Amino acid sequence: MSSCVYPNIEALIDEGEPVCITLCQDEGETSDLLYCELVHKARSGESFHIEHQRCMPGDYILGISETSPVDYYLKSNRYKDMENAQKAAISLPRIEKVFRSIRIEPLKENKEKFDVLLLYLKPERAMRIIQAYAYHYGEGIPSKSIGAASICGDCTARTLKMGIGISYGCKGSRKHSGYANEEVPIGISYELLKIIEEGLKNIPATFD
Numbered sequence: 001m002s003s004c005v006y007p008n009i010e011a012l013i014d015e016g017e018p019v020c021i022t023l024c025q026d027e028g029e030t031s032d033l034l035y036c037e038l039v040h041k042a043r044s045g046e047s048f049h050i051e052h053q054r055c056m057p058g059d060y061i062l063g064i065s066e067t068s069p070v071d072y073y074l075k076s077n078r079y080k081d082m083e084n085a086q087k088a089a090i091s092l093p094r095i096e097k098v099f100r101s102i103r104i105e106p107l108k109e110n111k112e113k114f115d116v117l118l119l120y121l122k123p124e125r126a127m128r129i130i131q132a133y134a135y136h137y138g139e140g141i142p143s144k145s146i147g148a149a150s151i152c153g154d155c156t157a158r159t160l161k162m163g164i165g166i167s168y169g170c171k172g173s174r175k176h177s178g179y180a181n182e183e184v185p186i187g188i189s190y191e192l193l194k195i196i197e198e199g200l201k202n203i204p205a206t207f208d
Contacts, residue, residue: 008200016043028101040177047105132199155187
């Protein structure tokens with residue numbers, strides 16, 4: 001698939017490339033990197049095809065494991081007590097296990113339909129994605145964030161269910177994958193890409 005299919009979306013990116021996420025049924029590899037690290041590397045042109053990755057909460061959210069991250073969350077001091085750790089774990093979006101592996105690759109390397117397009121944008125550029133959505137629907141995006149499970153949860157699992165997901169990042173993704181402090185990650189489902197692309201073409205410029 002040519003990387004010029006979504007020129008208005010790609011024009012929002014200051015650094016790196018859009019990243020395609022595809023849920024597959026064929027065999028993949030086990031990675032010793034975190035899902036967010038793999039996505040970040042794909043921004044620079046690398047491609048991966050995995051069945052497992054190193055982040056335990058990520059495995060749960062991606063539908064790879066059935067083990068809830070509640071104990072991990074409590075021990076990490078992210079939440080003040082077990083009750084709140086349980087509430088946080090329950091609130092996480094999850095992918096239902098209907099696939100075997102995940103392909104992670106730059107848009108320019110993709111040759112077929114994918115499931116989610118992941119972008120890292122400065123706030124003003126992310127705002128334009130939201131405005132492009134509102135151009136068609138007259139309402140805000142159906143997204144929320146708990147400051148955890150950013151790339152795997154907010155921008156992948158939630159995007160698969162809701163069509164679009166924006167995040168402010170999480171401790172793991174900002175620490176390990178190294179995207180800039182001034183960047184926010186956002187996921188757009190394949191089905192919404194043409195709608196967002198058209199919206200970007202029609203909405204007013206931010207600065208006139």
